[in-house]
Amino acid sequence: MTTVSGWGRFPVVDSEMLRPRSFEGVAEAVVAGSVARGNGRAYGDAAIGAARTIAMTAFDRIRSFDPATGRIRLEAGVLLSDLIDTFGPRGFLPFVVPGTRFVSIGGAIAADVHGKNHHGEGGFGRYVESILLRSGAGETIEVSREQNSDAFLATIGGMGLTGVILEATMRLRSVETGWIRERVISASDLDAAMRALEASDSATYSVAWIDCAARSRDLGRSLIYLGEHASADELGRGADRFPVGRNPGLAVPIDLPSMTLNRHSIRAFNEIYYRMGARRAGGDHVVSLYPYFFPLDSIADWNRIYGRRGFLQHQCVIPEVRAREVLGEILERASTRGDASFLAVLKKLGHGDGLLSFPLPGYTLALDFPVKGDILKFLDEIDRLVVAAGGRLYLAKDARQSRATFEAGYPALARFNAIRKALDPAKNIRSKLSQRLFDEV
Amino acid sequence: MTSRKSVLVLGGSSDIGRAAARAFAKAGYDVGLAGRDVAALEPDAADLRARYAIEASTHTFDVLDTASFEGFVAGLPALPDVVISIVGLLGVQPAAESDLAHATTIMRSNYEGPSLILGLFAEKFLNRGSGTIVGVSSVAGDRGRASNYVYGSAKAGFSAFLSGLRARASRGGVHVVTVKPGFVRTKMTEGMKLIGPLTVEAPVVGDAILSAVENKTDVVYVSGKWRLVMLVIKTLPEAVFKKLKF
Numbered sequence: 001m002t003t004v005s006g007w008g009r010f011p012v013v014d015s016e017m018l019r020p021r022s023f024e025g026v027a028e029a030v031v032a033g034s035v036a037r038g039n040g041r042a043y044g045d046a047a048i049g050a051a052r053t054i055a056m057t058a059f060d061r062i063r064s065f066d067p068a069t070g071r072i073r074l075e076a077g078v079l080l081s082d083l084i085d086t087f088g089p090r091g092f093l094p095f096v097v098p099g100t101r102f103v104s105i106g107g108a109i110a111a112d113v114h115g116k117n118h119h120g121e122g123g124f125g126r127y128v129e130s131i132l133l134r135s136g137a138g139e140t141i142e143v144s145r146e147q148n149s150d151a152f153l154a155t156i157g158g159m160g161l162t163g164v165i166l167e168a169t170m171r172l173r174s175v176e177t178g179w180i181r182e183r184v185i186s187a188s189d190l191d192a193a194m195r196a197l198e199a200s201d202s203a204t205y206s207v208a209w210i211d212c213a214a215r216s217r218d219l220g221r222s223l224i225y226l227g228e229h230a231s232a233d234e235l236g237r238g239a240d241r242f243p244v245g246r247n248p249g250l251a252v253p254i255d256l257p258s259m260t261l262n263r264h265s266i267r268a269f270n271e272i273y274y275r276m277g278a279r280r281a282g283g284d285h286v287v288s289l290y291p292y293f294f295p296l297d298s299i300a301d302w303n304r305i306y307g308r309r310g311f312l313q314h315q316c317v318i319p320e321v322r323a324r325e326v327l328g329e330i331l332e333r334a335s336t337r338g339d340a341s342f343l344a345v346l347k348k349l350g351h352g353d354g355l356l357s358f359p360l361p362g363y364t365l366a367l368d369f370p371v372k373g374d375i376l377k378f379l380d381e382i383d384r385l386v387v388a389a390g391g392r393l394y395l396a397k398d399a400r401q402s403r404a405t406f407e408a409g410y411p412a413l414a415r416f417n418a419i420r421k422a423l424d425p426a427k428n429i430r431s432k433l434s435q436r437l438f439d440e441v
Numbered sequence: 442m443t444s445r446k447s448v449l450v451l452g453g454s455s456d457i458g459r460a461a462a463r464a465f466a467k468a469g470y471d472v473g474l475a476g477r478d479v480a481a482l483e484p485d486a487a488d489l490r491a492r493y494a495i496e497a498s499t500h501t502f503d504v505l506d507t508a509s510f511e512g513f514v515a516g517l518p519a520l521p522d523v524v525i526s527i528v529g530l531l532g533v534q535p536a537a538e539s540d541l542a543h544a545t546t547i548m549r550s551n552y553e554g555p556s557l558i559l560g561l562f563a564e565k566f567l568n569r570g571s572g573t574i575v576g577v578s579s580v581a582g583d584r585g586r587a588s589n590y591v592y593g594s595a596k597a598g599f600s601a602f603l604s605g606l607r608a609r610a611s612r613g614g615v616h617v618v619t620v621k622p623g624f625v626r627t628k629m630t631e632g633m634k635l636i637g638p639l640t641v642e643a644p645v646v647g648d649a650i651l652s653a654v655e656n657k658t659d660v661v662y663v664s665g666k667w668r669l670v671m672l673v674i675k676t677l678p679e680a681v682f683k684k685l686k687f
Contacts, residue, residue: 021628061484065491072491086467086492 009310038104044399076106136424156354190220460647
């Protein structure tokens with residue numbers, strides 16, 4: 001047994017870690033109570049097997065790539081960072097990247113991750129054409145929108161519960177450069193932030209960083225970051241077409257004592273961040289894709305900032321009509337509480353693709369909270385607001401929502417369960433998350 | 442034929458072999474992967490072609506079958522610019538203490554085979570007047586330890602072979618690199634207790650091999666810390682060393 005946890009370091013549980021080196025080895029590992037794990041970037045308990053966890057990062061081969069079409073076939077353990085570093089200089093990038101590049105392709109599919117372009121271009125799964133799946137029942141099948149389409153739609157965003165994703169075929173985006181033309185807009189409150197995101201619907205990338213320590217009149221004050229792929233002639237002379245992605249240099253060497261994060265330090269940090277960003281507001285400037293897409297990746301092990309007990313990220317999406325009212329209420333409560341840390345993220349989403357994909361047309365808000373005190377009770381109260389507004393929580397970030405919250409938020413759950421049952425009648429595939437949210441045992 | 446440089450990796454299916462192949466392919470080399478199970482090498486060759494748009498080939502090679510070596514070298518489509526031997530076998534020390542066959546396999550896999558094949562390439566390279574030979578040895582060869590002296594002694598022999606070959610070949614325009622990786626997280630060391638700060642990932646070794654070849658380095662300790670650690674271990678008097686649990 002090994003003690004395992006997700007990126008949020010909560011919960012910490014026991015699971016036997018298996019490291020197969022061949023697909024035959026994976027097949028042997030898919031037995032009662034197992035689930036696949038990529039690079040461990042899911043925050044909670046999604047990638048921890050009920051009894052055994054199948055580590056997939058050894059499967060890191062590209063099987064084929066066609067530079068004429070951008071179509072790529074690859075093993076599930078390839079990291080997004082590897083894909084970007086290898087194919088970026090050749091003029092190709094993934095269509096969708098989340099806020100960290102250290103996720104595996106299998107994990108990105110299983111969580112149907114979204115990026116700053118979801119409002120216009122959809123999620124990761126939209127660019128996946130087919131998947132080689134080792135089902136819970138022990139069959140290896142190719143699934144796509146045309147072939148085994150039920151299994152395909154259940155696997156996109158299905159949190160690994162339909163089987164182990166072995167390989168996938170997906171499309172990459174052709175780009176001229178690895179640089180982003182960025183525009184920063186400062187918004188003085190939540191209304192202004194939502195108006196700015198609404199008005200930026202045609203921008204390829206958009207995201208708002210909210211100062212969640214700001215209160216009363218400043219509640220929801222934000223910096224909105226819009227982005228477009230820069231063309232070669234927008235680069236300064238002598239600039240490389242593709243910037244170098246440095247490995248995280250600055251690491252957080254130890255678990256910071258929980259004292260470090262308090263309402264004063266958080267408030268001070270956010271004040272500085274907001275003012276520095278506001279100064280850059282206005283004109284366009286060109287930035288490397290790495291800080292644009294992955295601002296936190298430059299600090300290795302940033303999850304240790306929250307101390308040994310870990311942290312919880314609460315990421316909800318609220319349908320558009322109720323979004324202003326409910327997000328205002330959540331932010332109000334978080335800022336009153338005072339320990340929601342650093343910057344919250346606000347973003348507009350579009351339709352999701354998979355049966356359990358998180359996105360729905362509306363606004364998503366992500367807040368981090370250190371694990372302490374009455375945080376679980378506090379988040380349960382927030383969940384009630386989310387459910388009442390017809391919203392849901394992101395399973396890739398979740399470590400604690402109740403079964404009722406989950407069931408209320410995902411209306412396609414019954415169909416998902418029927419497909420899962422067909423693929424895995426004995427329920428061999430079980431994660432700590434599925435035990436918590438799906439299963440009767 | 443292309444004008445690109447080429448590298449041949451003996452032991453191409455090992456984690457360090459794969460990492461070295463990727464590092465060289467990324468730098469624009471065509472790559473040959475050699476190993477016992479040539480079918481198992483094919484996905485790695487396909488990976489290199491897809492990633493770096495270079496040529497990658499696979500070749501059957503068994504380090505214990507020394508009789509096949511001359512045929513193997515003669516059968517290559519072209520003599521590579523760089524040849525790397527990553528072949529090795531950690532074995533099980535307690536078993537090797539009583540099982541002569543196992544001890545023999547460890548010795549032959551780490552010393553006899555790698556030395557003979559690289560020696561053969563050295564002759565070809567010297568005839569041509571150019572080439573680089575890389576032998577992946579081990580810090581375990583710097584001093585025999587109670588816990589793995591069968592493996593360590595074979596690596597010591599291999600290190601000495603490489604050092605002598607380097608002295609001779611350098612006069613003929615051929616460079617010889619000795620790599621001593623220290624602890625690397627690989628299939629071979631899975632389940633072993635490795636000391637975190639002294640442990641590196643396979644890609645770090647791959648990059649170190651490439652840079653040693655390009656910079657004509659003679660002996661590489663992949664993590665600089667190992668040079669210091671082994672300096673201390675090598676200079677401990679035998680009377681002290683034999684009392685240490687190490």
